Amino acid sequence: MALLELHDLAVSAGRRRPLLERITLTVDSGEALGLVGESGSGKSLTARAILKVFPNNSQVSGRVTFDGDSVLDMDASALQRYRRTQVAMIFQDPFAAINPLRSIGDFLAEGLRMSQGLNRRAAEERAVQLLDSVGISRARTRLRHFPHEFSGGMLQRVMIASALGSGARLILADEPTTALDVSIQAEVVLLLDELRRENDLALLFITHDLDLAVAICDRIAVMYAGRVVEDRPAVQLYDQPRHPYTAALIGCRPAVDERVDRLASIPGNPVSAATAPNGCSFNDRCSHAVDLCRLELPDLTAEAEGRVRCHRSVELAETLVSGRRWTA
Numbered sequence: 001m002a003l004l005e006l007h008d009l010a011v012s013a014g015r016r017r018p019l020l021e022r023i024t025l026t027v028d029s030g031e032a033l034g035l036v037g038e039s040g041s042g043k044s045l046t047a048r049a050i051l052k053v054f055p056n057n058s059q060v061s062g063r064v065t066f067d068g069d070s071v072l073d074m075d076a077s078a079l080q081r082y083r084r085t086q087v088a089m090i091f092q093d094p095f096a097a098i099n100p101l102r103s104i105g106d107f108l109a110e111g112l113r114m115s116q117g118l119n120r121r122a123a124e125e126r127a128v129q130l131l132d133s134v135g136i137s138r139a140r141t142r143l144r145h146f147p148h149e150f151s152g153g154m155l156q157r158v159m160i161a162s163a164l165g166s167g168a169r170l171i172l173a174d175e176p177t178t179a180l181d182v183s184i185q186a187e188v189v190l191l192l193d194e195l196r197r198e199n200d201l202a203l204l205f206i207t208h209d210l211d212l213a214v215a216i217c218d219r220i221a222v223m224y225a226g227r228v229v230e231d232r233p234a235v236q237l238y239d240q241p242r243h244p245y246t247a248a249l250i251g252c253r254p255a256v257d258e259r260v261d262r263l264a265s266i267p268g269n270p271v272s273a274a275t276a277p278n279g280c281s282f283n284d285r286c287s288h289a290v291d292l293c294r295l296e297l298p299d300l301t302a303e304a305e306g307r308v309r310c311h312r313s314v315e316l317a318e319t320l321v322s323g324r325r326w327t328a
Protein backbone atom coordinates (compact mmCIF):
# COMPACT_ATOMS: atom_id res chain seq x y z
CA MET A 1 0.00 0.00 0.00
CA ALA A 2 1.28 3.46 -0.88
CA LEU A 3 1.87 5.89 1.99
CA LEU A 4 -0.09 8.60 0.18
CA GLU A 5 -2.70 8.03 -2.46
CA LEU A 6 -4.72 10.59 -4.37
CA HIS A 7 -7.49 8.96 -6.33
CA ASP A 8 -9.53 10.78 -8.95
CA LEU A 9 -9.26 14.01 -7.01
CA ALA A 10 -11.17 16.94 -8.49
CA VAL A 11 -11.45 20.45 -7.06
CA SER A 12 -13.75 23.12 -8.45
CA ALA A 13 -14.14 26.66 -7.20
CA GLY A 14 -17.34 27.78 -8.83
CA ARG A 15 -15.79 27.97 -12.27
CA ARG A 16 -16.89 26.29 -15.42
CA ARG A 17 -14.12 23.72 -15.23
CA PRO A 18 -12.45 22.13 -12.20
CA LEU A 19 -9.12 23.61 -11.06
CA LEU A 20 -7.88 20.07 -10.54
CA GLU A 21 -9.26 17.12 -12.41
CA ARG A 22 -8.78 13.35 -12.20
CA ILE A 23 -5.64 13.61 -10.11
CA THR A 24 -4.47 10.11 -9.30
CA LEU A 25 -1.03 9.91 -7.71
CA THR A 26 0.79 7.77 -5.19
CA VAL A 27 3.86 8.29 -3.04
CA ASP A 28 5.40 5.28 -1.34
CA SER A 29 7.19 5.35 2.01
CA GLY A 30 10.67 6.76 1.49
CA GLU A 31 9.93 7.72 -2.10
CA ALA A 32 10.54 11.16 -3.62
CA LEU A 33 7.94 12.26 -6.16
CA GLY A 34 8.57 15.42 -8.15
CA LEU A 35 5.51 17.45 -9.16
CA VAL A 36 6.51 19.54 -12.14
CA GLY A 37 4.69 22.00 -14.37
CA GLU A 38 4.38 25.64 -15.37
CA SER A 39 2.75 28.27 -13.25
CA GLY A 40 -0.96 27.64 -12.71
CA SER A 41 -0.84 23.94 -13.53
CA GLY A 42 -2.20 23.01 -10.10
CA LYS A 43 0.89 21.86 -8.21
CA SER A 44 0.27 23.88 -5.08
CA LEU A 45 -3.46 23.09 -5.05
CA THR A 46 -2.55 19.41 -5.15
CA ALA A 47 -0.12 19.78 -2.24
CA ARG A 48 -2.71 21.68 -0.22
CA ALA A 49 -5.34 19.05 -0.98
CA ILE A 50 -3.07 16.53 0.76
CA LEU A 51 -3.48 18.65 3.90
CA LYS A 52 -7.22 19.01 3.26
CA VAL A 53 -6.86 22.71 2.53
CA PHE A 54 -9.04 23.91 -0.34
CA PRO A 55 -10.01 27.26 -1.85
CA ASN A 56 -13.10 28.84 -0.26
CA ASN A 57 -16.42 27.45 -1.47
CA SER A 58 -14.78 24.73 -3.49
CA GLN A 59 -16.35 21.41 -4.36
CA VAL A 60 -14.12 18.41 -3.87
CA SER A 61 -14.51 14.85 -5.06
CA GLY A 62 -12.25 11.82 -5.09
CA ARG A 63 -10.03 10.44 -2.34
CA VAL A 64 -6.89 11.39 -0.45
CA THR A 65 -5.59 8.48 1.63
CA PHE A 66 -2.63 8.56 3.98
CA ASP A 67 -1.43 5.24 5.35
CA GLY A 68 -4.89 3.84 4.67
CA ASP A 69 -6.80 6.67 6.38
CA SER A 70 -9.11 8.89 4.38
CA VAL A 71 -7.84 12.44 4.88
CA LEU A 72 -10.97 14.06 3.47
CA ASP A 73 -13.09 12.23 6.08
CA MET A 74 -10.91 13.21 9.05
CA ASP A 75 -12.63 15.24 11.75
CA ALA A 76 -10.95 18.34 13.16
CA SER A 77 -8.89 16.59 15.82
CA ALA A 78 -7.72 13.75 13.55
CA LEU A 79 -6.80 16.33 10.95
CA GLN A 80 -4.83 18.36 13.47
CA ARG A 81 -2.91 15.24 14.57
CA TYR A 82 -2.26 14.28 10.94
CA ARG A 83 -0.95 17.75 10.04
CA ARG A 84 1.26 17.93 13.15
CA THR A 85 2.74 14.48 13.11
CA GLN A 86 2.49 12.85 9.68
CA VAL A 87 2.99 15.49 7.02
CA ALA A 88 5.26 18.54 7.13
CA MET A 89 5.15 21.37 4.62
CA ILE A 90 8.10 23.49 3.55
CA PHE A 91 7.04 26.63 1.71
CA GLN A 92 8.66 28.78 -0.92
CA ASP A 93 9.30 31.75 1.35
CA PRO A 94 10.43 30.75 4.84
CA PHE A 95 9.96 34.31 6.14
CA ALA A 96 6.27 34.14 5.31
CA ALA A 97 5.89 30.78 7.03
CA ILE A 98 7.24 31.76 10.43
CA ASN A 99 6.04 34.20 13.07
CA PRO A 100 8.57 37.07 12.96
CA LEU A 101 7.89 38.01 16.59
CA ARG A 102 8.95 34.68 18.08
CA SER A 103 12.44 33.28 18.45
CA ILE A 104 13.62 30.30 16.44
CA GLY A 105 13.80 28.35 19.68
CA ASP A 106 10.17 29.09 20.51
CA PHE A 107 9.11 28.12 16.99
CA LEU A 108 10.92 24.77 17.11
CA ALA A 109 10.01 24.02 20.71
CA GLU A 110 6.34 24.68 20.13
CA GLY A 111 6.31 22.26 17.20
CA LEU A 112 8.11 19.64 19.28
CA ARG A 113 5.77 20.04 22.23
CA MET A 114 2.73 19.67 19.99
CA SER A 115 3.95 16.83 17.80
CA GLN A 116 6.08 14.87 20.26
CA GLY A 117 4.62 15.95 23.59
CA LEU A 118 8.07 17.03 24.84
CA ASN A 119 8.39 19.26 27.88
CA ARG A 120 10.16 22.61 27.65
CA ARG A 121 13.61 21.39 28.56
CA ALA A 122 13.48 18.27 26.37
CA ALA A 123 12.13 20.34 23.48
CA GLU A 124 15.06 22.76 23.77
CA GLU A 125 17.59 19.93 23.78
CA ARG A 126 15.94 18.37 20.75
CA ALA A 127 15.84 21.74 18.99
CA VAL A 128 19.60 22.09 19.49
CA GLN A 129 20.14 18.63 17.97
CA LEU A 130 17.89 19.46 15.06
CA LEU A 131 19.68 22.72 14.25
CA ASP A 132 22.98 20.83 14.41
CA SER A 133 21.64 18.23 12.01
CA VAL A 134 20.76 20.87 9.42
CA GLY A 135 24.22 22.43 9.66
CA ILE A 136 23.46 25.47 11.81
CA SER A 137 26.41 26.15 14.07
CA ARG A 138 26.24 27.59 17.60
CA ALA A 139 22.80 26.05 17.77
CA ARG A 140 22.07 26.86 21.40
CA THR A 141 22.77 30.55 20.85
CA ARG A 142 20.83 30.54 17.59
CA LEU A 143 17.72 29.39 19.40
CA ARG A 144 17.43 32.81 20.98
CA HIS A 145 17.63 34.59 17.65
CA PHE A 146 14.67 35.88 15.66
CA PRO A 147 13.80 35.10 12.04
CA HIS A 148 15.07 38.45 10.73
CA GLU A 149 18.52 37.57 12.09
CA PHE A 150 18.69 34.60 9.73
CA SER A 151 19.36 34.54 6.00
CA GLY A 152 16.72 32.94 3.77
CA GLY A 153 18.86 29.83 3.34
CA MET A 154 19.41 29.49 7.09
CA LEU A 155 15.72 29.94 7.77
CA GLN A 156 14.84 27.29 5.21
CA ARG A 157 17.23 25.00 7.11
CA VAL A 158 15.22 25.78 10.25
CA MET A 159 12.06 24.77 8.37
CA ILE A 160 13.71 21.49 7.39
CA ALA A 161 14.73 20.99 11.02
CA SER A 162 11.16 21.59 12.09
CA ALA A 163 9.87 19.07 9.54
CA LEU A 164 12.34 16.46 10.79
CA GLY A 165 11.47 17.17 14.41
CA SER A 166 7.77 16.65 13.83
CA GLY A 167 8.38 12.99 13.00
CA ALA A 168 6.45 13.44 9.76
CA ARG A 169 6.69 10.59 7.28
CA LEU A 170 5.95 12.81 4.29
CA ILE A 171 7.45 16.19 3.48
CA LEU A 172 5.62 18.48 1.08
CA ALA A 173 8.17 20.94 -0.29
CA ASP A 174 6.58 23.64 -2.47
CA GLU A 175 9.32 25.35 -4.50
CA PRO A 176 11.49 25.39 -1.35
CA THR A 177 14.41 27.21 -2.93
CA THR A 178 12.76 29.59 -5.40
CA ALA A 179 12.89 32.53 -2.98
CA LEU A 180 16.52 31.90 -2.05
CA ASP A 181 19.71 33.31 -3.43
CA VAL A 182 20.87 31.23 -6.39
CA SER A 183 24.19 30.47 -4.73
CA ILE A 184 22.57 28.68 -1.81
CA GLN A 185 19.67 26.98 -3.59
CA ALA A 186 21.71 23.86 -4.31
CA GLU A 187 22.91 23.61 -0.69
CA VAL A 188 19.38 23.63 0.64
CA VAL A 189 18.13 21.10 -1.90
CA LEU A 190 21.05 18.79 -1.20
CA LEU A 191 20.44 19.04 2.53
CA LEU A 192 16.78 18.20 2.09
CA ASP A 193 17.68 15.28 -0.16
CA GLU A 194 20.33 13.94 2.23
CA LEU A 195 18.18 14.17 5.35
CA ARG A 196 15.21 12.67 3.57
CA ARG A 197 17.25 9.64 2.56
CA GLU A 198 18.86 9.26 5.99
CA ASN A 199 15.48 9.34 7.68
CA ASP A 200 13.69 7.33 5.00
CA LEU A 201 11.07 10.04 4.48
CA ALA A 202 8.72 10.37 1.56
CA LEU A 203 8.90 13.66 -0.31
CA LEU A 204 6.57 15.51 -2.65
CA PHE A 205 8.84 18.02 -4.29
CA ILE A 206 7.05 20.77 -6.19
CA THR A 207 9.04 22.67 -8.75
CA HIS A 208 8.89 24.15 -12.22
CA ASP A 209 12.51 23.02 -12.67
CA LEU A 210 12.58 19.61 -14.31
CA ASP A 211 16.36 19.25 -13.93
CA LEU A 212 16.15 19.76 -10.21
CA ALA A 213 13.33 17.24 -9.93
CA VAL A 214 15.33 14.66 -11.90
CA ALA A 215 18.33 15.20 -9.63
CA ILE A 216 16.56 14.34 -6.39
CA CYS A 217 13.34 12.49 -7.22
CA ASP A 218 12.67 8.83 -7.91
CA ARG A 219 9.59 9.58 -9.96
CA ILE A 220 8.13 12.65 -11.61
CA ALA A 221 4.54 13.61 -12.28
CA VAL A 222 4.16 16.38 -14.85
CA MET A 223 1.05 18.53 -14.51
CA TYR A 224 -0.61 20.65 -17.13
CA ALA A 225 -3.79 22.69 -16.68
CA GLY A 226 -4.93 20.88 -13.56
CA ARG A 227 -4.24 17.37 -14.76
CA VAL A 228 -1.37 14.91 -14.58
CA VAL A 229 -0.10 14.31 -18.12
CA GLU A 230 2.87 12.03 -17.44
CA ASP A 231 3.99 10.13 -14.34
CA ARG A 232 7.06 7.94 -14.74
CA PRO A 233 10.42 7.08 -13.15
CA ALA A 234 12.50 10.28 -13.21
CA VAL A 235 15.39 9.16 -15.38
CA GLN A 236 13.19 7.41 -17.94
CA LEU A 237 10.89 10.41 -18.20
CA TYR A 238 13.86 12.68 -18.74
CA ASP A 239 15.67 10.46 -21.22
CA GLN A 240 12.60 9.43 -23.16
CA PRO A 241 9.63 11.69 -22.49
CA ARG A 242 6.33 10.27 -23.69
CA HIS A 243 4.18 13.41 -23.52
CA PRO A 244 4.85 16.32 -25.90
CA TYR A 245 4.52 18.75 -22.96
CA THR A 246 7.26 16.96 -21.00
CA ALA A 247 9.41 16.99 -24.12
CA ALA A 248 8.72 20.70 -24.54
CA LEU A 249 9.78 21.37 -20.93
CA ILE A 250 13.01 19.50 -21.58
CA GLY A 251 13.52 21.20 -24.93
CA CYS A 252 13.25 24.72 -23.56
CA ARG A 253 15.94 24.31 -20.94
CA PRO A 254 19.30 25.92 -21.65
CA ALA A 255 22.05 23.44 -22.43
CA VAL A 256 24.74 23.28 -19.77
CA ASP A 257 27.49 23.75 -22.32
CA GLU A 258 25.76 26.42 -24.40
CA ARG A 259 25.99 30.15 -24.03
CA VAL A 260 22.47 31.36 -23.48
CA ASP A 261 21.43 34.76 -24.74
CA ARG A 262 17.76 34.18 -24.38
CA LEU A 263 15.87 31.40 -22.65
CA ALA A 264 13.78 29.35 -24.98
CA SER A 265 10.17 28.87 -24.01
CA ILE A 266 7.29 26.72 -25.09
CA PRO A 267 5.25 28.61 -27.69
CA GLY A 268 1.91 29.90 -26.41
CA ASN A 269 0.90 30.60 -22.83
CA PRO A 270 0.40 28.12 -20.06
CA VAL A 271 -3.28 27.62 -19.47
CA SER A 272 -5.06 26.87 -16.24
CA ALA A 273 -7.69 24.17 -16.06
CA ALA A 274 -10.35 26.89 -16.27
CA THR A 275 -9.13 28.20 -19.62
CA ALA A 276 -7.89 24.97 -21.17
CA PRO A 277 -9.24 24.02 -24.60
CA ASN A 278 -11.45 21.01 -25.11
CA GLY A 279 -9.81 17.65 -25.71
CA CYS A 280 -6.20 17.45 -24.60
CA SER A 281 -5.44 20.64 -22.64
CA PHE A 282 -2.08 21.00 -24.36
CA ASN A 283 -3.44 20.71 -27.93
CA ASP A 284 -3.19 24.42 -28.82
CA ARG A 285 0.52 24.50 -28.00
CA CYS A 286 1.41 21.05 -29.28
CA SER A 287 3.08 20.72 -32.67
CA HIS A 288 1.96 17.08 -32.82
CA ALA A 289 -1.75 17.69 -32.23
CA VAL A 290 -4.26 16.11 -34.63
CA ASP A 291 -8.05 16.39 -34.76
CA LEU A 292 -8.56 13.70 -32.14
CA CYS A 293 -6.50 15.75 -29.66
CA ARG A 294 -8.88 18.68 -30.09
CA LEU A 295 -11.96 16.54 -29.63
CA GLU A 296 -11.25 14.01 -26.93
CA LEU A 297 -9.45 14.18 -23.60
CA PRO A 298 -6.96 11.32 -23.56
CA ASP A 299 -6.94 8.97 -20.54
CA LEU A 300 -3.91 8.62 -18.31
CA THR A 301 -2.92 5.16 -19.43
CA ALA A 302 -0.25 2.74 -18.23
CA GLU A 303 2.80 3.05 -20.42
CA ALA A 304 6.61 2.91 -20.27
CA GLU A 305 6.79 1.99 -16.55
CA GLY A 306 4.36 4.76 -15.67
CA ARG A 307 1.35 6.60 -17.03
CA VAL A 308 0.90 9.01 -19.91
CA ARG A 309 -2.07 11.13 -21.04
CA CYS A 310 -1.58 11.50 -24.79
CA HIS A 311 -3.39 10.02 -27.78
CA ARG A 312 -0.15 9.86 -29.75
CA SER A 313 2.45 8.97 -27.14
CA VAL A 314 3.28 5.53 -28.50
CA GLU A 315 3.77 6.66 -32.09
CA LEU A 316 5.72 9.75 -30.99
CA ALA A 317 8.03 7.88 -28.62
CA GLU A 318 11.00 8.06 -30.98
CA THR A 319 10.30 11.62 -32.07
CA LEU A 320 10.06 13.52 -28.82
CA VAL A 321 13.03 15.51 -27.65
CA SER A 322 15.07 13.71 -25.04
CA GLY A 323 16.90 15.13 -22.03
CA ARG A 324 19.93 13.11 -23.10
CA ARG A 325 20.95 15.50 -25.81
CA TRP A 326 21.75 18.08 -23.16
CA THR A 327 23.82 15.89 -20.92
CA ALA A 328 27.29 15.93 -22.42
Ligand SMILES: Nc1ncnc2c1ncn2[C@@H]1O[C@H](COP(=O)(O)OP(=O)(O)OP(=O)(O)O)[C@@H](O)[C@H]1O
Pocket residue numbers: 013019037038039040041042043044045046054055056208272273274
Ligand atom coordinates in the same frame (compact mmCIF):
# COMPACT_ATOMS: atom_id res chain seq x y z
N1 LIG B 1 -8.16 29.98 -3.87
C1 LIG B 1 -8.31 29.84 -5.18
N2 LIG B 1 -9.48 30.16 -5.78
C2 LIG B 1 -9.66 30.05 -7.10
N3 LIG B 1 -8.70 29.64 -7.95
C3 LIG B 1 -7.52 29.28 -7.42
C4 LIG B 1 -7.25 29.37 -6.02
N4 LIG B 1 -5.97 28.96 -5.80
C5 LIG B 1 -5.47 28.65 -7.01
N5 LIG B 1 -6.39 28.84 -7.98
C6 LIG B 1 -6.20 28.60 -9.42
O1 LIG B 1 -5.87 27.24 -9.60
C7 LIG B 1 -4.89 27.08 -10.61
C8 LIG B 1 -3.73 26.30 -10.08
O2 LIG B 1 -3.06 27.04 -9.06
P1 LIG B 1 -1.77 26.49 -8.30
O3 LIG B 1 -1.37 27.53 -7.31
O4 LIG B 1 -2.01 25.13 -7.78
O5 LIG B 1 -0.69 26.43 -9.49
P2 LIG B 1 0.84 26.07 -9.44
O6 LIG B 1 1.07 25.01 -10.44
O7 LIG B 1 1.25 25.75 -8.03
O8 LIG B 1 1.50 27.43 -9.92
P3 LIG B 1 2.78 28.21 -9.39
O9 LIG B 1 3.95 27.47 -9.92
O10 LIG B 1 2.62 29.57 -9.97
O11 LIG B 1 2.71 28.21 -7.88
C9 LIG B 1 -4.53 28.49 -11.06
O12 LIG B 1 -5.24 28.77 -12.24
C10 LIG B 1 -5.01 29.36 -9.95
O13 LIG B 1 -5.39 30.64 -10.44
